[in-house]
Every structure is written in structure tokens, then in C-alpha cells.
Amino acid sequence: MATTVVPPRKTNRIGLEPAVYKGSKSTLCAGCGHNAITERIIEAFYEMGVEPHRVAKFSGIGCSSKSPAYFLGSTHGFNAVHGRMPSVATGTLLANRTLLGIGVSGDGDTASIGIGQFVHLMRRNLPLIYIIEDNGCYGLTKGQFSATADRGSVLKNGVVNDLPPIDTCALAIELGATYVARSFSGDKKQLLALLEGAIAHRGTAMLDVISPCVTFNDHEGSTKSYSYVKDHDEPLGEVSFIPFFGDIMVDYDPGSTTEVTLHDGSRLLLKKLDSGYDPTSKVEALRVLSESHDNGEVITGLFYVKTGQPNFLDLLNIVDEPLATLPEAKVRPPKSALDEVMESLR
Amino acid sequence: MATTVVPPRKTNRIGLEPAVYKGSKSTLCAGCGHNAITERIIEAFYEMGVEPHRVAKFSGIGCSSKSPAYFLGSTHGFNAVHGRMPSVATGTLLANRTLLGIGVSGDGDTASIGIGQFVHLMRRNLPLIYIIEDNGCYGLTKGQFSATADRGSVLKNGVVNDLPPIDTCALAIELGATYVARSFSGDKKQLLALLEGAIAHRGTAMLDVISPCVTFNDHEGSTKSYSYVKDHDEPLGEVSFIPFFGDIMVDYDPGSTTEVTLHDGSRLLLKKLDSGYDPTSKVEALRVLSESHDNGEVITGLFYVKTGQPNFLDLLNIVDEPLATLPEAKVRPPKSALDEVMESLR
């Protein structure tokens, strides 16, 4: 036969293939929740048909903060210093308001060292997608507690976390973010939908995504854990060994609760907001969060959204073109201006 | 007549005179709200009969942060760096858990540069009285907006504050502080009572005290203003002149609202929590705060209190004596300990 059937290439609405949205190969641990989030980000940008060059990627420091290298490979990215990604992202978006900013941070990067910049970013309602890849620990520095670690978690060296976790969603809502949600790295459908919503939103979109650290966050009772070593510790006695896992995936309906059984048999109770939930009331959102916390559940979904609220760039009344590339004629006042000032100083 | 009547000296329950609780002369502007707060602090410590040497005073940088020099003059104090008083106070209380810590900060010192340390202090529930002398501006650097400035306030150079104020009380409650209140510098009765309660509390007691800056916070519409210059600007044209004021005092009942008319005729609407208000529910406290914010009122009173919650020092399980002065025998392990470790390393 002489005809060759070329299957139609899969492309999105702007004609780009999925591969364009990928980045370099991940160097994170196999099974790390962060990798699953990376995949959803790739999908969301592909599905939404965003031009990669219009995006700017930001992160702080941590395993999570490495992930911007693993999506949108042809896009500019800035891996900043620990906990201070918000300011770098702010500066970039001031310089070029036409960019679509996405920042990826960790719970350590955000809730510990970075909470100050987080607070002020939320308050400014800067148009930025802000993702916390939340594993309750410092992955990259080998598993110490972050400020979102569950109370009562225990590290291998016996250190117990006695402090209450910071609920970054409650804070974001309290402070003025206009799109605030929580999801789970393994919840493909929900996470993708929330990301797509975030891409469409014009204001701070804060997504706290529970993202288990397969290697370190294996303490008893942690809601962010894939505990493993407990069983296998005795025969191996190896601390530097990193096990291989597949990603844990979930799929459950709005209003329902799902119990994720982790590798060590420990459980994570996810509850999805009811489809009737109205995400326009701050007080209600805070109530729901507080309640789920008291119940030992992790509630997921879009807690709060407010559209039409002017974002930080709107408030600053800057010209539509990127400030970065305004021509000299627009940024250097004419001689008459200098003369006028000089005259006033004589 | 040969008898001289010596009026009985006024002393408190531990036999000390009021003067003992005073500090050096204030160098703040006459009429500054901060001075009124200083007076209430003096009264509260006097009334509660606290031994001055048991106290340690802390502050950051700002007009407000100077005030620890003006009370409890014989007490150790530490005027730290801008926005980082919480960590210094934490260190001191770790070193000596028998001390009663009181920290004074400004809204700039706390809500702008210091919000990170504030968040983590609240989360730890460190036994510390934390007072924000809240004027919505940076007094010491001449009146720029802080993060508690009201939306819509305008500076003399025309800069408008477009950002929502951070409600430090709502944050403190959300984060785990166990005694959270708001008051007004001129409300003698309420402020004194709240301070006395704070002295008695064993956990973080956070008091946001609205404290007008007579000199700079004179923008139209500010709830923290004693506006003045507006009327007098024309005949004077003087920017470096600081007017003299008496303190503004209020006295109103729980559940009621009082309108304070400021020097320039602008008004501050204070509302006092109902005496029936139950301050044990976080969600309710947050609701009340959010509501008053929506109504353009400043609600005052004790929003939230939780007793019996272990504080940070309890959680650390440290010995009762001050760590700072433990004898060498308690802090240098015996030779046998070193030998044991050495043996394990051979």
C-alpha cells in the first residue's frame, strides 16, 4: 500500500503541541508530589492555550522551587533566594505588566522564611499564580519541619512538632488575595481545574497544594506523608536511601470525603467542598477552614474568589506597554522639564 | 502646732510607689497617643504589683519603640532592630523563663517589616505582652503609610493608600495567639483593664492599640488621625512645625459606640464589644472583626482569649530556673559523658 496515514498532531487552541509546555527532566525524587503538580501545570497552560513567551516563572529555594525548570522550558524563569520569590515576581510584573506570572514555592519557602513577603503579596493582590507545593517539611535540606507541619508529627531524631500549622489559605483570604484554593497533588481533575481558573484570574491566585514528600515526610500522623521507612527500617538501616514510588492519585466528588491510604498505611482525609458552596464570602471561607481543621480533615477546593477587584498593577495606573521597553522618548523628559526644575531652584 | 501630718505614701500591694514604675522623660511629641499608652502601662504594672526587676522590656525601631524607655525605668530593656523585636524577646525568654516580657512595637515595625516575626511569635504563643502602638503610619520617618493605614488615606505629597489594612488582631487569632484585643490610646479604663489582663495571662497577649500620630497621620479619612494641618496650612506653610495637643480621652460603655471628634473635626467611630460577647470562639472573633471592618467602625475589646493552652516555654520542657544562670555543674556534662561519646566514635 502506498498511502501513509499520519495521525493528526495534537495541538491546542493556539496550535502548539504539548511538548512545547514541557521543561527539562525533573531531578526530584521519583514519586514526589511536586512532579505531579508540574504535570498539571503543563496541562493547564496547554489547555488554556497560553503562549509560553508571555509567561514568567518564579520560585524561591527548595525542591519545590526547582520545579519551574521542569515546565514551560522555553519560558524565562527566575529561581530567586529562599523565601523572597514574591518580591522578585512583583518587580518583574511591574517592569512588564503584560506577562502572566506563575510562582512556585514550598511550604518552608512560603510559611517559614517567606511569610513576610507572602503576607504583603497577598495584600497587594498582585496578578500572580502563587502555588505552594506543601509537604509540611523542608525536602531539600532533609526533612525538617516547616510551619505547615501537622501538630504532633515526629522526626526521625525524635523532635516533635508542637506548634499549630499555619493555614496559608486562611491567611491569604484574610489578607486580600482574590482567588484562594487548596488541592492535592494527586487529584488530577480538581488541580487542573483550579489551575485553569488561576490562569484566567486577574489578581493573586493562591493555591496551596498538598504534595507529599516521599523521602522525608514520613512521620506518624502527618497529613502530608507517604510514610515508608517505618516498616523497612529494621532490615535496611539505611538513612540515605530514597525509595521509588509511583504517584498517588485520587478522584472524588464535590461534597464527598476520600481517605487516601499512603504507602505506610497512614491516612490522609481529603474532603472536597460541596458543589453548592458559595466562594464569595470571606467569613464563610474562614469558617469552613477552621471547621475542617478542627475535624482533622483537609478540605480542598476553591474557598474564595473575588473578581473585578483592581489588582496591584491596576492601582498603580501604569501605561499598558511594558515599562521595561518603553522608548527613551517616553522615559527621559524633554530639556524643557529639566529647565523648569532648574529655574525653580534658583 | 507641733504635730506634722504626713499623708500616707501611696504604694501598691508589694509596697512600691508609683514613681518606681515610671521611666525617663518622653521625647515623643506632645499629645502623641503613645504617651498615653505609656501611662497606662505604668499604671497597670503598678496596680498589678509586679516587681520591676522581674520584667524585661523589648521594642523594635520607631517612635513607639522608644517608649519602653519611658516606663519601668529600673528594668532591663532592649531596643532592637526594626521589625525584629519578637526574636529578641523570644531569645530572652528562652534564656530566662522567669521574666515577664513586654514588647512595644509600632504598626510599621510590626505589620510592614516585622510581619514575618510577628506571625511566628503568635504561632508560638510565647508568653509575652505584645503591644502595637498603631497610628497607621511611620511616625519616626515622617509619616509614610504603614500596612495598617486605612484604604484611601492621602499623604501630603498626594500619595494615596490603595491597599487594605492588615488587621493584626485577626492575624493573631488565626495564628494562635491566646489573648487578642484592640483598644484606643485615649480609653483609660478599657486599656488599663486589657493591660492588666495581659499581665496576668500566660501566653501571647496581643494588644493593638489605636494611637494617633498628632504630627503626621493627618490624612483625610484616616481612622487614626488627629488631623490639624489642613486648616492651618495656609497661614503657616510650615512643614517642620509640630503642634502641641492634649491627649484625647474617651469613656464609653461595652456594647456602645462612641464617636471621637478629633482636632480637625474628623471622626473616629469606636465600638466596644458587648459585655455579653464570648471571647472563646476564633470563628466568632474573626466574624466580628470582619463585620466591623465592613461597617467602617473600629471595634475594641478583648476578642479572643484561651487559657490553659501550653505556651512555647511549656512546650520546650525547660527547667524552671533561668537557663542563663544555671551553674556550670548543670550545663557541662561530666567526663563520663564525653568518654561515652568518644568511645562510640572509635
Added chain:
Amino acid sequence: MATTHISPAESEAAPQHERVVNDLSIQVATVNGSGSQSSNMVLLRALFQMGIPISGKNLFPSNIEGLPTWFTIRASKHGWIARRKEIDFLVAMNAETGEEDVRGLDAGAACVYDEKLNLARLRDDLIFYAVPFDKLVAPVCPDAKLRKLVRNMIYVGVVARLLEIDMGEVERALRKQFKKKVKAADLNFKAVLAGYEFAEKNLEKRDRFFVGRMNENAGKVLIEGNAAAALGCMMAGVTVVTWYPITPSSSLCETLITYMKRYRMDPETGKATFAIVQAEDELAAIGMVMGAGWAGARAMTSTAGPGISLMAEFVGLGYYAEVPGVIFDIQRVGPSTGLPTRTAQGDVLSTALLSHGDTKHPLLFPASVGECYSMAIEAFDLAEELQTPIFVMSDLDLGMNYWMSESFPYPDKPLKRGKVLDAEDLNRLGGFQRYKDVQGDGIGYRTLPGTNHPAAGYFTRGSGHNEDALYTEKGELYVRNMDRLERKFETARRLVPGPVIEQAGHDVGVIAYGTTHWAAMECRDQLAREFGVQTDYCRIRAFPFADEVAAFVRSHARVYAVEQNRDAQLAGLLRLSLPGEEIGRLRSVLHYDGLPIDARSITDAIMTQEVGS
């Protein structure tokens, strides 16, 4: 500190009885928050308008109201505008410091004082003029509330009369000061007149100080360094400004806001061609500058020592990830908070080396308001050409005081935006390597986010990277990159403003920088006139040092580096930079009490060392 007095105490002082014209220093001692600033500015400006070289320095406390403040005006027909330690003419308004102020005067000085303070009893070698301020102000200003303010205008009149300041110029200066507020100006001028008339009627001129018209200030302007720097930033086309308030730097950005609102609104849309953000702290301010500079904006922040310390980590990122940005350090006294309202050149060494690891940064040292303006422009060019943070090291004395200057020239060169490739370039080249040294100057090409070309994007990081900006931990690539950065620093040495050198083959050299310049120049005059010691001069304008600096040191037996800090910080940078043989020639003159350095202190310190050598 240079406090030894080995010179004939006042060799230049005129004999007690001789008329001294246009060579005096006036000090007004008041309380801050009392509104004396306007009065002092009127005095300063009137003298300026009379064509006399002047300088005005405000010594104020770190609080808002109620503490002592001094304003000193120097008028010098010779053009010396550094601070003079010796006060000729005191206006003593502050009860708290009055006695000490009077005790500090040299014999023969004059003192106008508030009658109530009863200062004349303290000394009999001064000329005292008592003024009943309260009595004089009452009829002028019926509103009792305003009297405290208007009261200060009275001394303007008294001083004008005693020194023979032209009252026409006083009125012009006053009306300029109050701008459109005519009512305020009228009221205040009434107070000036009351003072003038009182003095005319009641005070017999007994001191020897006078002023008279000159013609030195034609076309000149009077401006603070921070305002000049702000103007420079605007003319440099700055687009993103982030800041956090701190004395003495706040007025730079605050003035910039005013200028930008006036001259940088897009005429077509009425929108701003800039973004100015008050950040939550200095960590955020510098972070925003890094983000904006990376994205191609001309971005800046302004701060003082504590802010510089907080920026340390981010500035290291800027050095290593090669992100442009301009940072103004308006230096003030102190480790820690120090004396936040006093002046110093105390951040020089630590800023040059700011951040952990092998880092170093170009510093510019403006000495005048003119250089605040021109170096602001240069700083943005350098930041983009060198793709690195550039520091402009001003100080409180320069930044917050009024200085005379020639009018600032309109820039005659276009903006230098550095090596930036756009989509077209990339089409032509096919791609680029971010960290490749194509021209041997150590500087790679960059692209900006938003560039519509598939090869444009790269990932910026503060961790090890190769020429393609990809992550690497390979030792030899790390070394190669660090060596390139060193090469780039050599390029910086060629690009930064070189020193200004006055050399005539003398044995002794003097090195100064920034505001120290003015006192150093006057000191050289003193050395020559009083001691016959001729000196060569090198004013350093930037770090890294141009080769001429080493050559200057090499060609002198002894070189005095004069600076306003304890630790001889610029000398330290010279020690780090010069060949060993030259370092032995360096000596230091250090001044660090928070007041602007004066010539006499330098002269004394140099002569003490010269005598010993």
C-alpha cells in the same frame, strides 16, 4: 579622630577689630519641631541670592519634636563650603543647649539670644545681643497658637540687620520659601521686619562680621543631594522604583515621586511611565529591583546602612545571576542604628564586599549635588552595561543638606541599555548563550522575559550555571564563570568614572571622596598657606579604582586618605586593590563624630603626621 590641635590656633583669624566680610559661619540653635527650618532657609537663600558662596547644614536629632537642633550656615568669599568647626555668629534659641552653645564659641564671636535665656552672664569675651522674642512676636501674630512658629522669623530680621543682609533678598527668599501661600508669607515677613526694626533701634553693632553682595552664584541652583539624585534618576529614565523609608534616604524617593508625577505621566493616556512602590521592607525593595532589572526595567532603590545590611543576600544574587539594579546608600553614622540623623562614610568597605562568598560591587562616590545628578544617570547605564547591582554612595550631609551648584546639564548621550537581544536579533543569530563571554569583556548577552522567540527563554538562578544558564555543579565550569565575573569587574574598572587628579609633583598626596572633598580642598589651602606644605590631590569617584589611582599613590611619598569613618574604609579598599609596595605610602585621616568633616581637623591631623615623618 582628628582632634589634635598642633597648628597656630586660628592662624587665619582676622584681628579682633577688623571687619570680616563674607567669611563667617552662623549657627542657629533651636528645638526640632519648632518650625525654625523655614527661617533658616530664608537666611541661607538670601545670602545665596546676594551672590555669596554658601552652604547650609542641618544637625538634627533622631526624633520628631522637642530635642535640640542646630543649623549652620557658612558664607565664604573664598568659596569654602565645608563645615567650619568655629562658629562666628550664634543665634541661641534653645534653653536646653544655650549655655553649652555659648561656651563652645571662640572669643570675639557674636551671639543673638532669647532674652529669657540670660546668656550674657556666661562670658565676657563675646558680643551678646539680647532679643525679647516673646514680646516682639505678640503684636505681629495675634493667634497665640501660631506664635511659637512665627517667633523664629524674628531672628531672621535681627540677623539680617546685624550682618547687613539685603532685606530685599530676604523678602524674595521668604516669598520663594512660602511659594503660593501669600498669607503665610505676609505674616512671616511681618515677623522678620519686627526683628529687623528691633535690632535697628536697640542693638548696637559691636561684632566684626558682615556680608556684602558678590557675584559668584549667577545661574546657580540650591538643592539637596537627594533631590538632585532624584532628578538624575528621572532623567536616566528610571521605570521601577522601590523603597522603604529610612533616614536619611527617604527624601530621595519622596522627591522622585513628586518629579515623576509631574514629568513622567504619559501625555496621551495620562498614565504613569513608571511604578513606584513603597515596599514592606528592604529585603522586598531589593527583591523587586532584582525582578524588575531582570525583566529589563531601569530599577532602583534607596536606603541607608541598615537597609544595605538587609539587602546582602539579594545583592549576592544580583552579582552572581548578573541582574542590573541601582542602589543608593545615603550613608549615616553607625554600626546598628548608630546616630541615624548624623553623617558618615561608614558603609564603604562592607558595601563593596556585600554578601557572602566571592562578591564585589562597583561603587560610585558623588561629592556634589551635581554628581548626585550625573552619577545617578551613569549608575543606570553602568548597571545595564555591566548587568550587576551598582551602588551610589551618598551621605546624609550631601543628601539632606542644601548645596549650591551650576545648573544640571541635559544629558547629551542616549541611554546605554547594555547587551540585550530581542526577537529579531535571535532570528538573526539563531540563539544565544546567556553567560558566554563573546567579546572578552566578561559580559554576556541577555534577553528579556516576554521576548517572542522560542530561543529567548532562560532560567536565572543563583546556583551554579554554565554558559547556557543551565544548572551545573562542575568545578571547572564554576571556576570559569567566576573568572569571567572577575574579568567583568576589570571591565567595570574601565567604565566607572575615573578619579579627578590635581598633580604637580609634590611629595604629599591627598585622597578624598564624596563629601570629604570640600574639607579636603580647604585643608590643602590651609596646608599651603599656613605651613607651606604643597599637596597633590586625587578625588576618587568610583570603586573599582582606575589605574590612575595606583599611579597617583605610586608617585607620592606619603598619601593621606581622608574619610569620615573610624576604620579607614576607603583606605581599606585601596589596601585590597593596590600592589603591596604602594600601600606603605598610605596614611589615614579619619573623622567620625557624625558631623560633616571640616578642614581644620584634617589640616591638624596631616600636620601631626607630617611633623613625625
Added chain:
Amino acid sequence: MATTHISPAESEAAPQHERVVNDLSIQVATVNGSGSQSSNMVLLRALFQMGIPISGKNLFPSNIEGLPTWFTIRASKHGWIARRKEIDFLVAMNAETGEEDVRGLDAGAACVYDEKLNLARLRDDLIFYAVPFDKLVAPVCPDAKLRKLVRNMIYVGVVARLLEIDMGEVERALRKQFKKKVKAADLNFKAVLAGYEFAEKNLEKRDRFFVGRMNENAGKVLIEGNAAAALGCMMAGVTVVTWYPITPSSSLCETLITYMKRYRMDPETGKATFAIVQAEDELAAIGMVMGAGWAGARAMTSTAGPGISLMAEFVGLGYYAEVPGVIFDIQRVGPSTGLPTRTAQGDVLSTALLSHGDTKHPLLFPASVGECYSMAIEAFDLAEELQTPIFVMSDLDLGMNYWMSESFPYPDKPLKRGKVLDAEDLNRLGGFQRYKDVQGDGIGYRTLPGTNHPAAGYFTRGSGHNEDALYTEKGELYVRNMDRLERKFETARRLVPGPVIEQAGHDVGVIAYGTTHWAAMECRDQLAREFGVQTDYCRIRAFPFADEVAAFVRSHARVYAVEQNRDAQLAGLLRLSLPGEEIGRLRSVLHYDGLPIDARSITDAIMTQEVGS
């Protein structure tokens, strides 16, 4: 970088056929997260137990799993334990780097490799040993999941057989490694045996490297520098520890937690005689140290470069408000993030000068695990005696690698708590002046909060203060205070550990510090043996430099300062400290590729310069 090879390439190398005993370097190339750490430790420990001087260095990437890692073991009968660049014996387990690893070997080296990698084809001047790891592991470990791990134990057996490592010591080492986990130990030892037996049966020994029992390690311990420092802190009676995780410093505090929980619980109450807090960041960590030190605790934190940068402002407060505290800087490579898992001495200069304004801080430079222990103790004494922050400048190589050492001595002196007055003292004295220099050493007396005496309290501030700790902006008081602080720094110069000097009147001097010491000593041996160049030696142990350092430089024509950074940072501190005449004698040998410095590189660099001189 010292990369020039001017020496006869391998002058010390034995002829190809001669048996080389106890003088070799082994490198194991694996992937991180694959569990090779245990295997490597078993090898290292077995050699240690055989009495052979050894060192083990782990070169790992900044990620958690999946990237290349190398472990190098050096065994040297001469006692040289610096890194050697040349590898004699490679164990190639990593497919990704196998080819490059093999290409990097010198002719005559041996290579054990995973059969699958098929490396023997690459070169014919090496001795290859192929091992079918997968085949061998299967019968040993039925649980497939665990095989990846246990697999690495096989090479231990293979290497033991080939090098003639005593299998008794291997088993002892392995059982020590697995502690109480007997099942794990049994399983792993089975794997070792499988490797051993395979080698015995199938591999013909063709290389010339062997080990044999010596008696150099009697009584010695094997420990990482961070653990040694932790022990020192505990023995110093530390009471408040604050930290924020960062590589390579985290293990210091993490080990300290373990020790303290074991040895510092009050036996009577079961409560802790310490507080250890993981702070939210480094700003908070140092703030807590300042608060605790002020209140009288022995307080410390531990960090690396980025943390040091963030601490800059607070450390300036510590300097100026005079608050004790100990800061460990476990240095790593880089401006910014750099190479966070590689070693450097790159923070020396900026840490000495950390913070804005006129600030400087004492630094201690431990060279050995023994000094990590002893200097930790000294640091707390110094901090309290000098009432200032003290930095202990360790590095990744020292902190995270295992080093041999004599047992640490139990401290023979009581804690030195410095000048602290209690209520009784105050009763006796009637009061005190916080910032008065009573003894001429620049150090005032302090009291602690909580002291029950009405004169005890004082207000600590980072702004201008007089001797009574009261606020002041007076210039002369500021100067007096700064001059006292300078005097205190002179006192520090006398109190900090002095240099260790070996001097015999040679022309050439070598200066080293910290971990550079080991390579410098070996280099001196190479210089003497291979080139007949005899050298004197000065190991600097602290900044400010004792007078002996200047004397050492003065008495040599050429002094080579060897260090692990690009910018010659210690030489920079010498330049800042020494008289000008001496500075001309200084030369630098710099190494900054992130790997621990080796002797050959130094020898080459020195000889290049010597030839030219």
C-alpha cells in the same frame, strides 16, 4: 585556580610494577539516594580500624535523589589526609558518569565497575575488574525492593578482597554502622561476602595497590566536624540554640539535639537544661541569639553563607550593643546559592566586616575536628568575655566529612562568663556603668535582666549611647565609645587563639587556615622533597591576627597565603591588618572549584610563582 602543572607530572609515583601499600586513593562513583553511604562508611571504617591514617570525602549534589555522587577515601601511611586529585582505585557504579570517571584516571589505576557499564573498552592502560552486581545480589537478597541498596555492599567485598582489607575489620565496621539493627547487618554482610567471594574466585589481582595493618590510630576517633562542634557546644554549656536548616550546617544543630537530649536533661526533674529552637529564618535565629545572649545565656546559631548575609544587620547590633553570641558558619561555595553542597572558605572577608558602619568581628578558624570541638568551647568563652558575636568559620569539607582525631580532652578550665555583675556585686559597688572601660581593656560590666537590684537595669540600644547606656547623639561620646570598641578589638587580638608557627629561618613562608592546612602541610613536603624548597609555616587560627602573624610575614621574603576562594579573602584581611611594608611579601594560592584543596595544586602554584621570582 591552581591548575598549572609545572612539576614533573608524578614524580612521587612508584614505578608501575611496584607494590604500593597504604598509599592510595579510592573513589566510589554512585548516584545519590542509592544508599551507598553505608557501604562507603564500612570501607572507610575498616581501613581506620586497621590503623591506617585515612580520610573520607563525600562529594554530593544539591538534590536528594538521582544525581551523581562520589565518595573518595584516601589512605596514607605518611599521614596525608588532604584530598588527592589523582584516583588510584575507582569503583564505577554510575552509568551516567562512568565514562568520564574512567577517562579521568591516570594510567595504571584500577577500576572495579558494574559489568553492565562495559567500561573496559574505553582504555587499555588501566586495570579493569568487571563485577556482575545484579547477578550477585539476587541470591543474597530475595526481596527485590531492597536489592538496589544491598547491591552497594557487594563492592565493599570486592574492594576488600582486591586491596587485602581485613575482613574481620570489615565485619566489625559494618556491625558498628548498623548498630542494633542485627537483621540489617546480617543481610548486608552477606552481600559483602558475596562480593568478596566473587572477587576471590573470578578476579585476578593485577593492580599494584594494597593496604596492610598499621598502628597509627590507637585511641583515635572518627567524626564529622559538625558533630565535633556540637560536642564542643554541649561541653561549653550552651543553653540556647537557634537555627534554620541549611546545608552544610544543619547537621551541627541536629547532632547537638541528639547529644543534648542524652546528656543535658536535668537528672532531678527530667527537664532540659537547654532550649533548642528551629527558627523561622536566619534573621530570627540571630535575633533569638541576641536576646538570649543579652539575658545571659550561652547562645548560638549555625548557618552557611546565605544565612550570614541575612544576619548582617543584627550582627551589627551585637557589635555595637555588645551582646555575646556564637555563630557557626559552615562555609560552602558561592555568591548567592552557588554550589551549596561544595566546600569553600568564601565568607571570610565579608563575615569579618559583616554589617554596615564601622564593624568588625572575631573569627575562629578550626582546621580539624579537634579544633571544631575546642574552638566551640573557646568561642563561648570569648563571646562572653568580649561581649560580642564570635564567628567560628568551619566549612563543608570539615563539617560534613569524617576525620580522624585524637580523643577530645575534657575541658580543664571552668567556663569564663565574662564581666557580669549580680545583685550582690551591685550592693557592694552601689551601681555600675554599662559602657565604661574600667580596666582599660575596652570591656564594660554588664548585668542580666532579672537581677534583683534597683541599679541593675539598663536600656540596650543600637543607637548612640553614653557610658551609662543612656541615649545620646553627642559626637564626642560617640567617638569615645567607638574608640573603646576598637580597644576591645585589641583585647580580642590577645584573647583569640594565636597562630601555630613552624619556623626555621627559610626564605619562603606558607600561611594556611582551616581545612587548607592539610593540603598545605603535604605541599610543604612535596616542595621540600621534589624541589628542595624548604618552607616555614604559619597556620592562622583566628582574626584579629596575633602579632606573631605580622612577625612571621616580616621574616620571610615571600609568603604564600593558601586559601579556598577566588578573592584571596584571608590575604585581604592580612592586607587590611598588616603594616604596608609587609604586604608586598604576600602572594596567594587560590583554589575555588568547590572540591577540597589538594597538595599538588598548591605545589604547582607555588613553584610557578617561585620560578618567576
